[in-house]
Amino acid sequence: MTIETLDPTPAMLDALDRLLGAAYGHPVWRAQLDRFVSLYGSGWRVVLEYGEPVACGMAVSYGRFGWIGLVATRPDRERQGLGRRITAELLGWLRAGGVETIALDASDKGQGLYAQLGFRVVGHVRALAAPTLLPSTTLRPAADGDLATIDALDAETFGVPRADLHRYLRGEGARYVITDGGFACVQPEGTIGPAMARSATAAAALLTVSGATRLLLPPGSSYGELADSLGFIETRRLARMVLGPTLPGRRDLELGVANYATG
Numbered sequence: 001m002t003i004e005t006l007d008p009t010p011a012m013l014d015a016l017d018r019l020l021g022a023a024y025g026h027p028v029w030r031a032q033l034d035r036f037v038s039l040y041g042s043g044w045r046v047v048l049e050y051g052e053p054v055a056c057g058m059a060v061s062y063g064r065f066g067w068i069g070l071v072a073t074r075p076d077r078e079r080q081g082l083g084r085r086i087t088a089e090l091l092g093w094l095r096a097g098g099v100e101t102i103a104l105d106a107s108d109k110g111q112g113l114y115a116q117l118g119f120r121v122v123g124h125v126r127a128l129a130a131p132t133l134l135p136s137t138t139l140r141p142a143a144d145g146d147l148a149t150i151d152a153l154d155a156e157t158f159g160v161p162r163a164d165l166h167r168y169l170r171g172e173g174a175r176y177v178i179t180d181g182g183f184a185c186v187q188p189e190g191t192i193g194p195a196m197a198r199s200a201t202a203a204a205a206l207l208t209v210s211g212a213t214r215l216l217l218p219p220g221s222s223y224g225e226l227a228d229s230l231g232f233i234e235t236r237r238l239a240r241m242v243l244g245p246t247l248p249g250r251r252d253l254e255l256g257v258a259n260y261a262t263g
């Protein structure tokens, strides 16, 4: 069995959807897989057996740093070294492109695998469910003229610009809202993120925006206690793990990450 780059035919994407669903125990939204393949296709690696993927993973190079996500092994092929092989291959690809710092958000099963490869835990990403009875704030929808401001704040906070991601999310129907000193993307299923705020006032407005149901609060964020005080309930936490120097950016201003797979 060899590790290969992804040939994103519709049949292969169907097979990857099945693999991810079986490994993670819940269906991965096909739209999300399409997003990751469109935006980060060259960073995908798969292990094929008779043409069918039995393990996969994805790396995103942001230039100054990289991210690894969606590492998955079909349950009947676990504990045979496939997860480690895929992850080592993704690390090699990122490093060949000059990336030194690599981050990921690890499930409990993945944490041991990544620790063996040298990753250290630097904190936790907390999945928080928004309280249903929260009074909602109406914020100004972002207009085309706000995109440069959003890109600049996102780049300052995340460490690099992600204009492609914002364009793609808007194309998927995500709403972007603006407040003084912050912005939030409200994804179609209600996740708030990417979201950034320069002050607690801005963060409170963004956290109570109408239609928001869920937040992935990153480690190092200044706004954890604020979310707790507003009644957000923690449903899960994943270990944020880093290999190499510290991530750049103003992580203290970060309110919500886009997803576990890409930071």
Ligand SMILES: CC(C)(COP(=O)(O)OP(=O)(O)OC[C@H]1O[C@@H](n2cnc3c(N)ncnc32)[C@H](O)[C@@H]1OP(=O)(O)O)[C@@H](O)C(=O)NCCC(=O)NCCS
Pocket: 023, 024, 055, 070, 071, 072, 073, 074, 077, 078, 079, 080, 081, 082, 083, 084, 085, 105, 106, 107, 108, 109, 110, 111, 112, 113, 114, 116
């Ligand atoms: C995590 C996962 C990718 C590991 O894949 P794998 O092919 O079984 O991994 P490997 O055989 O290379 O195992 C490497 C290490 O992972 C850890 N690991 C693997 N399966 C594990 C399990 N069931 N429980 C605890 N640790 C586990 C161990 O540290 C293991 O090393 P060891 O076998 O020397 O003890 C796989 O279990 C999976 O797809 N899980 C569901 C999806 C997921 O959580 N992905 C990770 C997202 S960050």
